[in-house]
Amino acid sequence: MQHLRQLLEIENSELARLLRFSLYGLEATLNHAITEFPLDPGAKLCDDVLQELRNLLQPAPLQQNNGWEDMTDDLKLRHLRETFDSDSELSYYLGNSQLQSQTDSDLWNEIQRKLLRVPEDLAASWRSRTLNMAQEVGAIADNSNLYQLPFIRNEIIYPGLSGTVETQGLSLSQQALLNSQIPQGNTSNLPAGFLYLYIKFIEIEPDLHHALKSVFSFDIISLHSKPEQRHQYIEALSDRFGRTQKADENADPLSILRAWIDMDEAIHSLVFVPPSERYSWWGKLQHESRRILKKVTDEAINAGNEVRIRQLSGLYADICALSKDDLQLDCGGIPGEVLTCLRVYARINQEESPGRVIFRSSR
Template sequence: MEALKKLCTEPGSLIALTLRAQLVGVRAALAEVLEALPEDPGAAAGREALRELDAVLERQEPEGAAAVDAYAPTRARETHALAGLAAELVASPEASNYLGPLTVPAETEAVFLWRWFHLTLLRLPAAQAHRWRERAARLAPGPEAQAAGQWVQWRALNRAWDLVPPLPDSGAPGLRIAADEQATADPSPAADLSPAAVYEVLADWVTGLAAYDTELHHCLEVLTHRGLLPLHEAGHRKAYEQELRHRIARLARQPQDSPEALRAALAVDEALCSVLHLPPAAPGSWWAEVAGTSQHTVLELRRRVRGRGADVAVEVPAPHYRDARQRTGGNDIPLDAGGLKGQVLAVLRLWARVEGQEMRGRVVYRG
């Protein structure tokens, strides 16, 4: 037990964080079954095991505390458990396959870790993200406490998402896309909205999350020709949002279903799809769905414009860079993480031809 205790308190060790998280889980499960089965033949040994686990975890209990209070996790214990879960995520196959080199943030506050963990899950395919989200839910307050928590909310298109649950005990609001009367505006199905209105909603999501997600960048070509700029820095975020809103306003001024509207929509889509993580979010992730909604809006507009007889074409670049570069302008971004060599990891700009004018695409690819 002394070796376990020493390892659990090793500063800066991911192994220690992982071990501590697992021991916290074992202790919680053992305490629960002891409370349910106090007369079990193994109860006495179980209580002794609890005392040993408490010693390893350096659990301090007030003298004379009731048994149910002795089993209640403290905020510090929850922080350790969350840090352990974050360490597991970093070391997981999901991180290796989809997130590239990833480290647990140095920030040790529960609120920061909680947000970082859930915002990172938005980059994973939905099925994998769901499994990790379920594990994190075991560390969170119960449904009643969650319901009492505050939320930062953005308007939904046609479905709601709880992106980051609140932590009421810490006073930290959750982040969600809301499809109810509490949202910042009345939700409407995407099919009933104009392209400019759809993009206003997507812009709210992207710029809103940029204030919380420290891993989010943009590579909008008009603002940074080759590099990527961190959106958590207020100056970069302000410049990006001004350019994005300007493009949406320009789209809103164009005649409905016109070639001019298609050109403007392509520019908005470029701005939205130029927001990314390193490496870009995986196919099937929440962020990939946002990009897909943006591109779908352009493709639907192309269909309507073409239906009016205009000479227009829009294409999504090919999934392999050797083919995609035939449709790009040469200012593509190579990365050394994510996907397979030569794979297109993100489409920053669609290829298009509008009334004889070609607009070259742009991609991020695995170099």
């Protein structure tokens, strides 16, 4: 284990990334297997192996610096920081929390990741401003040095910087997904894409929360401050991924539909506080799951089933009869409206399944 950890901690190492993806794949496989064979004589030992894997894969804690104010005074991008923090339109979508980064490199990435949560036109405008401010201090956009997130397509999410500020940008990478050793090497597999993308994004984004009912019913939980919740959320996501794979193998339209409803819930339950705007980069990414859900719904209907799926939105008072165990926030969006639909409402052959939402309190 010692050498595994040492390799995992090497920065900018393709071998370290390959090892991490492989270990996540092993963790997902064992989670699925132990669900399938709970009475297996190796089940207890398998639990211990899973715990060792979780400890090994747990991100290192962020380093605290008592000289935080002195470090921020030395930032080349200090003006960018101040301008970003004081923008009231951004605060509407992101809440009132201030930027926390202590270095120019971290600050660039923190700002760019926050822009993934606001409407795309606002994000595009602000991304242009960030590049202009970076150029003012001698840094330029650099698309050659990118941290790769595994997914079903290639996409530069935002550039890094070179010059007076050196830092990585962020991208989606089909090759990184292939290196994750997904079942059958199927790089068009959207559930696998979301599984491995989320696992990696959770590592680099301390603002992420989860609202998955099967893990914790009563609140929206920070994955950064609650590592046990992080592990449980990833386990649940991995399990639901396994069920979509099994349903596809059985080729039963209703089994596929029910598995996708559960997978879609897990995908949409990875949230920010306040939740990302619907037409943000993050909102559109998650909506890809809903498009697949519509496709499998149509296939179930074509097979002779009566199916109604509804994404819950609008005024909470208008949809609350179709939802259950909803969560309430006092920030983001418009008071009294749904902020995000965690689980769709479904009626399948007269059997109803309530949806679940996060809504803004009307106060």
